[in-house]
Amino acid sequence: MNRGLAARCLAELGNPTRLDIYRLLVRAGPAGLNVGEIQTRLGVPASTLAFHLRGLINVGLLAQEKVGREVICRVKHRQLTSVIDFLLVECCKGFEEERSAATTRRAG
Numbered sequence: 001m002n003r004g005l006a007a008r009c010l011a012e013l014g015n016p017t018r019l020d021i022y023r024l025l026v027r028a029g030p031a032g033l034n035v036g037e038i039q040t041r042l043g044v045p046a047s048t049l050a051f052h053l054r055g056l057i058n059v060g061l062l063a064q065e066k067v068g069r070e071v072i073c074r075v076k077h078r079q080l081t082s083v084i085d086f087l088l089v090e091c092c093k094g095f096e097e098e099r100s101a102a103t104t105r106r107a108g
Helices: 003-013 016-031 035-042 046-058 077-088 096-107
Strands: 062-067 070-075
Touching (some): 016 070, 035 046, 046 062
Antiparallel strands (some): 062 070
8 A cells, every 4th residue: 555545545534425435335244235225325415426436436445346237336345454554554663763863863
């Protein structure tokens, strides 16, 4: 996960409507939900829902699959896990390297 993609994923989830969509689909599990069901459960107009779904799909947080006449949306858990891993990669490492470099610069 690179910094730019992590920022875009977090920005998409930073919108209340998109966060509601994502959380609803997490609750739905692997089966996902069709677009109509998402619209009904959240009370979001079709055009607004399409806009928000597109944003989540573009950053890889959701996937869509056409099954017959329905479009099923599912969470791509691996993408959010990658974002979380990116945020935690330096967890608890401290700042010793930065302090050492600052001390060396002052001494020189």
